[in-house]
Amino acid sequence: MLLGWLREWSASLFSSDDNETTPYLQYVLLFQAGVSAVELYLDWRQRKCYELKYIPKELEKQVKPEKFQKAQNYGKDKNTFSILSEVIQTGVHMTLFATHSLPRLWKYCSQIIEKHSFMNSIPAELQTTLLFSSVLFLGNKLISLPFRIYNTFVLEQRYGFNKTTGKLFVKDLVTGTLISAVIGYPSLMGLWYVLELSGQKLWLYFWLFTSSLSILLALLYPPLIMPLFNKFQPLQDQKLRQEIEELATQVGFPLNKIYVMDGSKRSSHSNAFMYGIWKKGIVLYDSLLEQNKDHDERILAVLAHEMGHWKMKHTQKMLLIGLLHSLVLSWSYGKTANNESIYRSFGFDTKAHIIGLLLFSELLTPLDSVLSLIMNFISRRFEYSADDYARNMGYSSYLIEALVTLHLENLSTMHPDPLYSLYHNSHPTLTERIHALEKDDSETKKNQ
Numbered sequence: 001m002l003l004g005w006l007r008e009w010s011a012s013l014f015s016s017d018d019n020e021t022t023p024y025l026q027y028v029l030l031f032q033a034g035v036s037a038v039e040l041y042l043d044w045r046q047r048k049c050y051e052l053k054y055i056p057k058e059l060e061k062q063v064k065p066e067k068f069q070k071a072q073n074y075g076k077d078k079n080t081f082s083i084l085s086e087v088i089q090t091g092v093h094m095t096l097f098a099t100h101s102l103p104r105l106w107k108y109c110s111q112i113i114e115k116h117s118f119m120n121s122i123p124a125e126l127q128t129t130l131l132f133s134s135v136l137f138l139g140n141k142l143i144s145l146p147f148r149i150y151n152t153f154v155l156e157q158r159y160g161f162n163k164t165t166g167k168l169f170v171k172d173l174v175t176g177t178l179i180s181a182v183i184g185y186p187s188l189m190g191l192w193y194v195l196e197l198s199g200q201k202l203w204l205y206f207w208l209f210t211s212s213l214s215i216l217l218a219l220l221y222p223p224l225i226m227p228l229f230n231k232f233q234p235l236q237d238q239k240l241r242q243e244i245e246e247l248a249t250q251v252g253f254p255l256n257k258i259y260v261m262d263g264s265k266r267s268s269h270s271n272a273f274m275y276g277i278w279k280k281g282i283v284l285y286d287s288l289l290e291q292n293k294d295h296d297e298r299i300l301a302v303l304a305h306e307m308g309h310w311k312m313k314h315t316q317k318m319l320l321i322g323l324l325h326s327l328v329l330s331w332s333y334g335k336t337a338n339n340e341s342i343y344r345s346f347g348f349d350t351k352a353h354i355i356g357l358l359l360f361s362e363l364l365t366p367l368d369s370v371l372s373l374i375m376n377f378i379s380r381r382f383e384y385s386a387d388d389y390a391r392n393m394g395y396s397s398y399l400i401e402a403l404v405t406l407h408l409e410n411l412s413t414m415h416p417d418p419l420y421s422l423y424h425n426s427h428p429t430l431t432e433r434i435h436a437l438e439k440d441d442s443e444t445k446k447n448q
């Protein structure tokens with residue numbers, strides 16, 4: 001029955017006939033309510049795990065009772081916050097659609113443009129698109145602002161993570177908005193012209209444009225945008241530098257530069273990452289170095305894991321999957337772009353490219369949730385194999401130490417609910433990783 005219904009749904013979605021009777025808006029609202037209900041149920045399951053009073057067996061040795069309780073409290077507070085923001089933000093989102101507020105906003109924007117056409121060389125629809133998108137963008141920022149303030153200055157503050165000052169918060173907000181404008185307006189204009197001029201092959205040009213844009217942004221983000229928010233300094237610790245260089249030579253990793261990033265100016269959460277296409281840069285958070293002082297092997301273990309990702313071409317594989325995914329989406333968008341009944345169902349009496357895209361992305365909500373499940377599954381497989389790579393290099397016990405330290409310092413969840421974790425996490429849980437690393441370890445010993 002479900003399959004038949006899905007077939008009917010996709011057939012009506014992809015037709016360009018004016019099918020007055022398909023209530024797309026109602027379907028979308030129903031789907032979104034469904035997705036929210038599932039997510040709230042998972043939140044509730046995870047919440048119950050924060051009530052548990054015992055330390056998981058795998059962590060008994062490393063975790064002190066006070067630290068465990070602090071992590072449980074932090075998790076519970078974050079859970080409350082996430083439920084509240086989920087309910088409010090989804091509520092606002094659904095109300096906007098259910099009350100046909102967006103068609104009214106679009107109409108209002110086009111009236112303003114008609115009255116004072118600001119730039120005569122730019123088509124009126126494009127001008128309206130820019131105005132409409134700006135209002136939506138700013139509205140969205142405004143709604144999420146109280147949540148961001150609460151998260152940074154109340155929740156993170158309470159557990160000693162927040163290092164952001166009010167001044168830095170405002171500066172970040174302004175810089176972020178300006179960068180969005182500098183990147184967003186030209187991209188939006190480019191996209192509009194692509195959609196306007198590509199005719200029958202819309203899906204193909206749309207796919208080419210959006211894929212190249214996202215690859216370009218991913219490449220430019222670390223060297224051009226990140227330095228606007230953080231300082232990057234070459235690693236000073238000569239001993240660690242030499243050890244990292246030796247590790248890189250050992251695995252044939254094309255190491256370019258090693259930087260330390262002042263992550264601690266905003267938060268004491270720690271991390272490390274790599275960037276670059278041919279030559280790779282390594283970035284270590286200063287907080288990571290601080291937390292693993294005099295334990296260089298742990299940092300090397302983390303980097304061996306990262307080099308495992310590189311060796312097994314995980315980034316390229318993810319990129320390929322991403323490109324295929326967006327190809328399917330672009331093709332489907334090409335099929336729905338002319339279906340006028342979708343526009344009418346959402347209360348729009350005019351067809352505009354940006355509206356088509358907006359409604360298409362709403363129609364995709366249920367599919368997106370399923371796809372993110374699959375992506376998380378693939379990502380978890382990759383994490384296991386990168387751990388395995390580090391283990392084969394002899395870093396198994398150091399990697400466990402590093403992961404436990406990272407987990408404790410970040411007060412991450414000690415008792416993850418299996419279903420919650422399956423849906424939300426792109427990484428296996430700490431205990432799952434320890435199990436895999438230790439299991440493999442004992443097997444290697446047996447085989448020796």
Ligand SMILES: [Zn+2]
Pocket residue numbers: 305306309383386
């Ligand atoms: Zn990884």
